[in-house]
Amino acid sequence: MNKQTIILYNPKAVFFDMPLALIAIGTVVSEEYNVVIIDARIEENIEKIVEDHINGTLLVGVTSLTGAPLKDAIAFSKLIKEHNPKIPVVWGGWHTSLFPKQVLKDVPEVDIAVQGQGEVTFKEIVEAISSKRELSSIKGIVFREQGGLIQTAPRAMEDMNNLPRLNYDLIDVERYFEAKGMRQFDFITSIGCFFRCTFCADPFVFNRRYSGLEPERVFEDLKFYHDKYKFQDLNFQDETFFTYPKRILKMATLLKTFGNKFSWAATMRADQGSRMSYEDFKLCKEGGLRRLLIGVESGSQEMMDWLKKDIKVEQVLLCADRCKELGIHVIFPFIIGFPKESDTSVVESQKMIRKLALMSPKFDTPIFYFKPYPGTQITDEVVQAGEYKLPTTIQEWSEFDYVGSRGPWVNNEKYHLFEKYKFYLKLNKQNQFYAKPLAKLAKWRIQNMNFNYPIEKRVIELFKKQKRLS
Numbered sequence: 001m002n003k004q005t006i007i008l009y010n011p012k013a014v015f016f017d018m019p020l021a022l023i024a025i026g027t028v029v030s031e032e033y034n035v036v037i038i039d040a041r042i043e044e045n046i047e048k049i050v051e052d053h054i055n056g057t058l059l060v061g062v063t064s065l066t067g068a069p070l071k072d073a074i075a076f077s078k079l080i081k082e083h084n085p086k087i088p089v090v091w092g093g094w095h096t097s098l099f100p101k102q103v104l105k106d107v108p109e110v111d112i113a114v115q116g117q118g119e120v121t122f123k124e125i126v127e128a129i130s131s132k133r134e135l136s137s138i139k140g141i142v143f144r145e146q147g148g149l150i151q152t153a154p155r156a157m158e159d160m161n162n163l164p165r166l167n168y169d170l171i172d173v174e175r176y177f178e179a180k181g182m183r184q185f186d187f188i189t190s191i192g193c194f195f196r197c198t199f200c201a202d203p204f205v206f207n208r209r210y211s212g213l214e215p216e217r218v219f220e221d222l223k224f225y226h227d228k229y230k231f232q233d234l235n236f237q238d239e240t241f242f243t244y245p246k247r248i249l250k251m252a253t254l255l256k257t258f259g260n261k262f263s264w265a266a267t268m269r270a271d272q273g274s275r276m277s278y279e280d281f282k283l284c285k286e287g288g289l290r291r292l293l294i295g296v297e298s299g300s301q302e303m304m305d306w307l308k309k310d311i312k313v314e315q316v317l318l319c320a321d322r323c324k325e326l327g328i329h330v331i332f333p334f335i336i337g338f339p340k341e342s343d344t345s346v347v348e349s350q351k352m353i354r355k356l357a358l359m360s361p362k363f364d365t366p367i368f369y370f371k372p373y374p375g376t377q378i379t380d381e382v383v384q385a386g387e388y389k390l391p392t393t394i395q396e397w398s399e400f401d402y403v404g405s406r407g408p409w410v411n412n413e414k415y416h417l418f419e420k421y422k423f424y425l426k427l428n429k430q431n432q433f434y435a436k437p438l439a440k441l442a443k444w445r446i447q448n449m450n451f452n453y454p455i456e457k458r459v460i461e462l463f464k465k466q467k468r469l470s
Contacts, residue, residue: 003034004058006126007050007080011072012040013065016179018171018186020237021063021093025122027167033058033126037170040072042179047079054083059129061122062110063093064103066374070095070398077109088129092118095397097205098375100142101149106394113142116205117191120158157192160211165221173229185231185262187222189213189251190238195269196308199297199335201375202239210243215250219258226261233290234264241266245276252287263290265329270294270311273319281322291329294319299352300345303338308377313352324360332356332363336418337370337410339382346414350421354446357425364429367422369406369415420451427460 008026010019019039026035036053038046060080062073077089092114096103100113112135114121124138135143140155177183190212193202202208213221222234242248248266255264266289273281273294294316298304301313316332323330334349357365372379372388382388388408391397406415427435427442438456445451 002056003032004130005034005036005053005056007053007057007060008035008037009060009062009073009076010037010039010041011063011065011069011076013069016041016176017235017237018168018173018176019063020166020186020188021118022061023166023168023170024163025061025092025118026170027164028119028123029126030167030170035170039171040076042175046076050079050083054080054087057084057087059088059090059126061090061092064091064095065093066095066098066397067400068398070394074107074109074394074398077107081109088112090114090122090125092122094201094205095374095394098201099394099397101151102394104142104144104149111144115140115142116155117157119163121155157206157209157211160189160191160213161217165224168225168229177231182233183229183231184233184235185225185229186235186237187225188237189218189241190243193239194243195240195310198306198308198377199338199370199373201373203377204375210240212238212243212247215247215254218251219254222255223258232262234262234288236264236266238267240269240272242268242272242276245272245280249280249283252284252289254287256283256287260286260288262288264288265291265293267293267295268319270296270315270319273322274312274315278322278325281326281328285326285328289328291331292319292323293331293333296332296352296356297335298338298341298345298349299334300342300348303341303345303348306340307338316352317355320356320359320363324363327362329362330360330364332365334365334367335370336367336414337407339370339378339387339409341409350449353421353425354449357428357446358443361429361431365425367418367425369410369418371400371405371407417451420454420457421446423454423457424451427456 006029008022010022019037022037026037029035038049040046043049062077064070064073080087080089088111089109090112091103091110096113097115100115103110103113112125121138121140128135128138136150136152139153142149142151190210192206192210194208194210196203196208296316297307297309304311334353336346336349353365356363372382374390383390391400424442424445428439428446430439441456
């Protein structure tokens with residue numbers, strides 16, 4: 001007997017991380033169904049793939065991310081309904097978790113919206129549709145019924161240790177290695193976050209809860225995947241990887257005994273790192289740690305406190321010192337243009353960026369501009385105060401640009417200053433022989449915070465060298 005098909009769709013985007021959410025929900029039904037993951041980032045003839053599988057399809061799942069990917073998600077959902085209007089379309093992901101009812105109101109092609117963690121919910125949806133049972137007993141969804149919308153009770157977070165090992169054979173792993181330009185594998189060991197940062201949607205989506213795989217389980221899974229896919233680098237996609245440092249140190253010890261067959265990168269909060277000793281950092285390095293991402297956001301302690309980061313500037317510098325000594329790469333992201341951010345706070349961020357950028361050639365300090373993200377405390381406050389108006393439809397959200405634009409709290413003077421700062425931070429990293437004189441000039445500008453008369457910037461941009469520097 002031929003298996004029915006479940007199509008899972010990842011919309012177009014500008015990055016090539018493996019679609020872990022789709023792999024996760026696909027894994028829990030892959031024994032009973034033929035799961036086909038279509039990733040618009042690497043596939044070209046999507047309609048042909050749909051045509052090849054649509055006749056035997058039970059349902060279609062689509063992941064959603066706020067911004068431009070929504071436009072493609074809507075178009076794909078319409079494509080499915082054009083082929084067969086009876087096939088249920090299920091949406092999940094970040095945007096749907098934030099706006100489940102709006103998704104159904106604005107996109108008539110969507111039949112069911114899933115909120116939060118999706119593995120168990122999706123499996124129950126599949127079982128209900130296959131057996132033609134009611135959806136009302138399934139927690140964590142919104143669905144259509146008799147012309148209205150029914151929202152069920154929220155679903156509690158599932159312990160990740162109860163879920164099966166992800167089936168990466170649902171994707172062509174080699175194509176992602178090729179797209180990334182390196183044999184880098186993506187893996188997640190935990191979901192959720194205990195913390196309360198006011199600019200982040202995690203507290204809303206996961207209600208400040210957390211679940212992580214036991215270190216022994218992580219190690220056994222990674223050994224299995226490495227034997228199978230021979231990756232050289234691993235990118236842990238956890239929101240807060242070092243939530244329990246002892247768990248990570250056990251993991252690092254196991255990886256060290258495995259023979260350092262691959263390097264790895266992960267996220268770390270500065271307060272978590274400050275509670276680890278130098279020897280702990282060293283053990284992680286010996287266990288393969290290549291790079292950390294430590295969110296700073298602001299160089300001002302007053303602004304950090306307002307953001308409820310619950311970290312101290314001194315903790316950031318302590319982590320930086322240890323990583324410098326051990327030769328660990330670190331990305332320290334900053335955000336400029338928060339509501340009510342004072343000029344003093346901006347200056348403190350400038351100084352902190354300079355300090356970290358010049359501390360080690362292995363440190364990067366990317367700068368972003370704040371734009372209100374739905375589901376965050378700051379966004380709720382500025383909307384209620386009438387300072388900002390959020391999109392009101394999913395079509396408007398699909399036009400929302402987080403990467404290439406700025407919020408209303410960044411004036412032209414501040415914007416042009418930081419665009420120059422960002423340019424010279426990148427130029428300072430150039431180590432090709434022909435770029436070294438310009439890199440020295442960039443370093444001088446950063447040291448002196450002097451970005452006046454940026455002639456070299458204009459010349460480079462004139463000859464379209466930005467891509468080389470990015």
